[in-house]
Amino acid sequence: MKTSIVWFKTDLRLTDNETLIKAISQSEQMIPVYCFDDSHFETTPYGFKKTGPFRAQFLLESLKDLDKNLRALGSGLLIVKGKPEIEIPKIVKKYKAQKVFAKREVAYEEKRTEKLVQDELFKLRCELETFSTSTLYHAEDLPFSIKDIPDVFTNFRKKTEQDAIIRNPFEKPKQINSPEIPVLELPTLKELGLKKMKIDSRAAIQFKGGETEALKRLNHYFYETKCLSNYKETRNGMVGADYSSKFSAWLAMGCISPRFIYAEIKKYENQFGANDSTYWLLFELLWRDFFRFMFKKHQTKFFLYSGIKTEKINSKSLNEKFLSQWIKGATPSDFINANMLELKLTGFMSNRGRQNVASYFCNELNMDWRLGAAYFEGQLIDYDVCSNWGNWAYLAGVGNDPRGHRYFNIEKQANDYDKKKVFRNLWLK
Numbered sequence: 001m002k003t004s005i006v007w008f009k010t011d012l013r014l015t016d017n018e019t020l021i022k023a024i025s026q027s028e029q030m031i032p033v034y035c036f037d038d039s040h041f042e043t044t045p046y047g048f049k050k051t052g053p054f055r056a057q058f059l060l061e062s063l064k065d066l067d068k069n070l071r072a073l074g075s076g077l078l079i080v081k082g083k084p085e086i087e088i089p090k091i092v093k094k095y096k097a098q099k100v101f102a103k104r105e106v107a108y109e110e111k112r113t114e115k116l117v118q119d120e121l122f123k124l125r126c127e128l129e130t131f132s133t134s135t136l137y138h139a140e141d142l143p144f145s146i147k148d149i150p151d152v153f154t155n156f157r158k159k160t161e162q163d164a165i166i167r168n169p170f171e172k173p174k175q176i177n178s179p180e181i182p183v184l185e186l187p188t189l190k191e192l193g194l195k196k197m198k199i200d201s202r203a204a205i206q207f208k209g210g211e212t213e214a215l216k217r218l219n220h221y222f223y224e225t226k227c228l229s230n231y232k233e234t235r236n237g238m239v240g241a242d243y244s245s246k247f248s249a250w251l252a253m254g255c256i257s258p259r260f261i262y263a264e265i266k267k268y269e270n271q272f273g274a275n276d277s278t279y280w281l282l283f284e285l286l287w288r289d290f291f292r293f294m295f296k297k298h299q300t301k302f303f304l305y306s307g308i309k310t311e312k313i314n315s316k317s318l319n320e321k322f323l324s325q326w327i328k329g330a331t332p333s334d335f336i337n338a339n340m341l342e343l344k345l346t347g348f349m350s351n352r353g354r355q356n357v358a359s360y361f362c363n364e365l366n367m368d369w370r371l372g373a374a375y376f377e378g379q380l381i382d383y384d385v386c387s388n389w390g391n392w393a394y395l396a397g398v399g400n401d402p403r404g405h406r407y408f409n410i411e412k413q414a415n416d417y418d419k420k421k422v423f424r425n426l427w428l429k
């Protein structure tokens with residue numbers, strides 16, 4: 001009997017999941033596993049939790065939904081907790097599995113864990129096969145080798161759009177053969193070392209994890225409201241659920257794939273017509289791809305103070321008072337404060353807000369940008385290693401911005417994007 005393990009990570013979905021499809025096609029029975037990696041709940045050297053309560057809650061909801069959807073196909077989700085390099089081999093031994101299938105990682109820590117697991121599996125003569133499942137364009141279809149990918153987004157985008165195709169998404173499997181999988185047993189937030197935080201009622205959206213919710217959100221944004229047709233005009237908004245897609249949290253946890261979203265955009269365009277807005281969502285998803293491929297290219301550089309730049313830059317010293325004021329939303333700028341409060345109380349902030357608070361952190365407070373990125377890492381419900389550290393490095397002037405040092409005039413931004421103070425009044429009153 002050929003048995004395999006599917007090790008789920010940030011790919012918590014059944015539709016367009018190549019890892020799952022390949023595991024099913026190559027095995028007679030398979031065991032879906034999720035490992036709560038201890039290291040994801042530690043405090044980083046920057047002093048912040050790696051995963052805060054908002055994202056942890058979203059993760060728990062996503063896993064519950066995945067288990068339910070797997071059970072409907074005859075399987076279920078096995079939960080383990082510890083170090084993946086210890087826990088995954090234990091499952092392999094228990095079920096006498098010959099192969100483990102998983103999502104391929106690009107960032108340093110994730111790759112290191114992947115390698116540790118692979119080494120342990122090798123000792124058991126078990127193979128680890130990985131698949132690229134989180135980008136719009138498959139790495140193998142890009143018109144450049146990874147080392148030659150342009151560092152400037154526009155150059156990357158133009159050539160990729162011209163010369164590469166986006167593959168069709170994989171369909172959801174119809175049935176999965178698994179041995180009996182015990183009833184889902186999720187840890188509580190407390191067991192993960194976290195205190196439950198209710199998302200503030202003023203939140204732009206009450207995020208709920210899981211593929212089912214992701215599909216509901218897509219249906220709402222595309223078909224129920226047709227907001228997609230105005231996305232380009234509304235995307236710089238700051239108040240409400242529908243100024244932007246809010247797909248980010250589901251994309252980051254892998255509850256939905258960008259390729260699936262692309263296929264739905266095409267369907268939508270056929271039905272309701274294509275315009276600049278329908279294209280623009282794709283354009284933004286390309287930014288997401290770009291940062292992921294930049295991580296493949298530059299690897300650990302995105303965590304250095306000097307980023308991907310070659311010249312040596314001395315890092316800034318820490319000013320605890322400034323840091324604390326920024327986090328609490330108690331700086332001299334009401335626009336920054338409103339955004340930082342939104343992040344603190346909901347785990348989300350608009351793209352406009354993120355650009356401003358990051359620019360303020362680097363330019364006005366003159367702080368080491370990595371501290372800001374590390375705070376975002378713990379706090380964001382949609383945290384994605386490449387999008388977060390890539391965008392921070394960009395705004396700090398040590399990433400992929402061809403203009404070098406971008407500086408946001410915060411007062412002007414507040415006036416342009418929150419002229420009537422609706423956003424500021426929402427959070428500060």
Ligand SMILES: Cc1cc2nc3c(=O)[nH]c(=O)nc-3n(C[C@H](O)[C@H](O)[C@H](O)COP(=O)(O)OP(=O)(O)OC[C@H]3O[C@@H](n4cnc5c(N)ncnc54)[C@H](O)[C@@H]3O)c2cc1C
Nearest residue numbers: 244245246247248284285288351354382383384387388391
């Ligand atoms: C300092 C900073 C940190 C950020 N950290 C993250 C992060 O950890 N995780 C994350 O998903 N996004 C991050 N972003 C990008 C962006 O702010 C969010 O993706 C977006 O605000 C999420 O809302 P949405 O899904 O409604 O976006 P929409 O405007 O509806 O965009 C659709 C999708 O495109 C992608 N996207 C849009 N803008 C960007 C961008 N600049 N970079 C990469 N992908 C993008 C996202 O997947 C998003 O869900 C960051 C931006 C900045 C400036």
